[in-house]
Amino acid sequence: MQLYSFFNSSTSYRVRIALALKGLDAHYHGVNLRAGEQRTSQHRELSPIGGVPVLVDDNGVSLTQSLAIIDYLDARYPHAPLLPNEPVLRARVLEAALLVACDIHPLNNVRVLGYLQRVLEVSGEEKDRWYAHWVAEGLSALEDLLQRHGTGPYCFGDTPTLADCCLVPQVANALRMGCDLDGYPRILAVYRHCLAQEAFQRAAPERQPDFIQ
Structure with a gap:
């Protein structure tokens, strides 16, 4: 591949x-x-x-x-498997994953942030406020979702799912951008547990051949 x-x-x-x-x-x-x-x-x-x-x-x-x-x-x-077979659990995993993939990431990706600065000519400070706002909106909802329905050390149980595949990169980006994540204890607990696992470590940005300091 x-x-x-x-x-x-x-x-x-x-x-x-x-x-x-x-x-x-x-x-x-x-x-x-x-x-x-x-x-x-x-x-x-x-x-x-x-x-x-x-x-x-x-x-x-x-x-x-x-x-x-x-x-x-x-x-x-x-x-x-990263998507469970049981219908409700599968739906919960997709609910969390899509919250990240559809409600947070598209508003804060490279193309959108570039458009804000190059075309709409917002300042760096305004761009950072935009980023932090949509991270807070999305992670607040994700925290509530995981507090209500999440169990175990991962988002939904004792094994990682698609939800964890989406959560970890989003949290990493938010931390890199200086967002305050103190209000999301369940999200941070999942994030830290994932980072302690070898598979997540192998996938980390700093372990990739094109890593740039």
Whole structure:
């Protein structure tokens, strides 16, 4: 398998976690988002929207969008499942994962933040306020969800799921951006537990070949 990724991309980080949890190897291709490599015609042949991650498997199947990739991996490699079979638990996992993937990340990704500064000409301070606002909105809801329905050291039980694959990169980004996370004890407990596990450590940004200080 081939994985087109950027070390600091939270969506790529989700896929790297899923691969590591399943014990799967993928040849890593760094796509430098800071240098605009995602906008080249060569990369757009792989990703029409010009983003990462992109996974190309050993059958030539090429996929973009992190949740679609993880769902595909779960179907093709059912060991260490990331989506439970039990209907309510499966729905809870998807509820938490989509809260991150749909309600937080799209408002704060590189393309949106770049548009705010380059086109709308907001200041760096205003951009940071925007970022912190949407993180707080989303993580407050996620904290409430996990307090009500979460159990065990992971989001939902004793084994990691898609929800954990999404939570860890989002928290890492929020910490990197200086957001105050003291009001989210359940989220932080899950995050710290995950980081103590080898699979999550292997997927971390600083362990990737294209890591930049």
